[in-house]
Amino acid sequence: MEQSNSFDKIVNLAKQRGFIYPSSEIYGGLSAAYDYGPLGVELKNNIKQAWWKMFVTSRADMVGLDSAIIMNPKIWEASGHVENFSDPLVDCKSCHKRFREDHLLENKGIQPEYDKTKPRDRKGLKCPDCGGELTPARQFNLMLKTFLGPLEDSASVAYLRPETAGGIFVNFKNVLDSMRLRLPFGIAQIGKAFRNEITTENFIFRTREFEQFEIEYFVKPEDWEQHFSEWQKVMKQWCLFLGLAQDDLVEHEIGPKDRAFYSKRTIDFEYKFPFGQKELFGLAYRTDYDLTQHQKFSGQDLSYTDPITKEKFTPHVIEPSLGVDRTVLAVLCAAYTEIEGGRSTTTESNKEKEVVLRLPYALAPIKIAVLPLSKKEHLSELSRSILMELKKKWVVMYDETASIGKRYRRQDEIGTPYCVTIDFESLEDHKVTVRDRDTMQQDRVAIDDLESYFNTKFN
Ligand SMILES: [Zn+2]
Known part of the structure; x- marks a missing residue:
């Protein structure tokens, strides 16, 4: 199978099954703009929630932030974006x-x-x-320019932020003072950023509007190497959590000639997408460049005083920076699996090719599908009550059309880990059949035990 061919199939599946649509489609679309559909928004939210949990709420040295998209344009002068971006x-x-x-x-x-x-x-x-x-x-x-207020003159120029990091640096002092933090600590942010790219490419890989995960991790200058290698390790764990195979990840050390002049070390983490090996995220040691620049341009003191030694200095920073949309794309590419000849043993489907989206459970947009064997009223009634019970805890889909084999395959295609089938026997023995996406193993489970059954499966 050709690689570009498999990528087209992923793009088609994403549209057909409600993950990602071309934006503004009824008006002929807009180049490189995409909308996340009902399943896409669940997948993206699951990725964002997992990131926030792993990098913010489960750590003692991290806090979050949500800064404005349009900020004082001086920020982008200080950061060098107006002149050099x-x-x-x-x-x-x-x-x-x-x-x-x-x-x-x-x-x-x-x-x-x-x-x-x-x-x-x-x-x-x-x-x-x-x-x-x-x-x-x-x-x-590359910055997207706009005007604030009714006059379109140079005094009213503003920019849609080209990265979320600027909002973190300008809030450094606010966060430090209000949260009483000590080095080392980090500030994380998830948010939209905008770049007026000349060329866009490869579906959601390079778009003009995109979302970022960014962390600025503030350290003492002498400790940077230790923290850099810790972040390098943690970022690899994140990739494995996403279901990306280790063999598909390449760490690309950026040489001194190609690094930003203030950076002493930068690693690009590249992923082998079906369309080529491309950057998934970057890890950079940015020294004290950003805080120093903002100090200079704002005239404010952005230094840190060590509470024990009373030493006063400008913290240095390690920056892991990731694209949310690129992550979604990598997760889809990694999960997409075609099985020639199919896995089903029923005669109607045993010669077909089957698609299974092997998403990690935590990321799957739909966790459980409820499938009554027939549309007969008494089965529907029982099935609906099971649906509403499971919906209290998980994202659950109901499907009663087409043969059960076809319905299983529809769920496999969108990565649903479990299907619950309600048959006529269920009315007698109060049990249902639970089918596993990956092993296709079927368990007969009492309806009253379903919640604890899935609690175990999803933990
Ligand atoms: Zn030409």
Whole structure:
């Protein structure tokens, strides 16, 4: 099976089964904009809740934050985004398509250099679509600009944040003072960010509106190496929790020439997506660059005083930064499994190919499906009462149409771990059949014991 082929199937499944739709579809869509459907929003929320629990509420050294998307534009001057957050844009002189020069070079196997002060050696680069000549590159700022208030002038310019980290740095002092924290400690945030990308690609991998998980972990300067390697370990655990295979993860150490000038160490964690090995998240030691810049631009004291030694200094920071949408995509790619010839033993379906989404239980959008064997009224009644009972604790779906084999396969396709089937015997013995997505093993369970049965399964 070709890799791009399998990716198309994942994209199709995502749309057909209510995970991710192209945005604004009835109006012809909008390039690189997507909407999360009923199952997609459950999956994404499950991932976000798991992240928040693992990195904020279950730790003693972390707190959360939810800062504004539109903030004082000076923040982006201090962070360097106004001046430097740009990509090299080139146009084709013949077909007028736009490209990122660095991507075109990478596609030809040439590692682009990051020195923006000199023109690049283009090595005879031509338009990949029509072979036409390309314009010289010009730097294109990626921040999405808007205007606050009724006047569209330079005094009312504001930006949709290009990353959530800025909100964390500017609240450093507020959090420190109000929460009485001691180093080392971290501030975490989940939220939307916006980048006016020149090119977008690969479904939800690169979009202009996206969501981020970001942590700024503040440390004493002399301790950074120890904390960096701890975060490296924790990030790997997170990937395994998501169901990503260790073999599909690659740690890419960024060399000194390609790092931001203030960073002393950066690792990109790359994932082998069906469309290629691409960055899933980054881990960077950013020294005291951010707090120092905000100190300079705001004129406020953002230092920390050690309560024991009384030593006063600007904390250094380790930054794990992840894309939420990229994580959703990696989870879908990792879970997607095709079984040639199918797993079913019934004659009607034994020659077909079956799709099973092997999502970790904690992430599955629907935990249990309730399937009455027939639509007959007395079975429906019992099934509905089981549905409402289970819904008190879990996300449960009800399905009474089509054959039971087809209904099992529908649930396998969306990753539902368990199906509960209510048959005519259930009316007599008050038991139901519970079927396991991965083993296809079937247990006969008393209706009164279902809650404790699933408590055990989901813990
Ligand atoms: Zn062209």
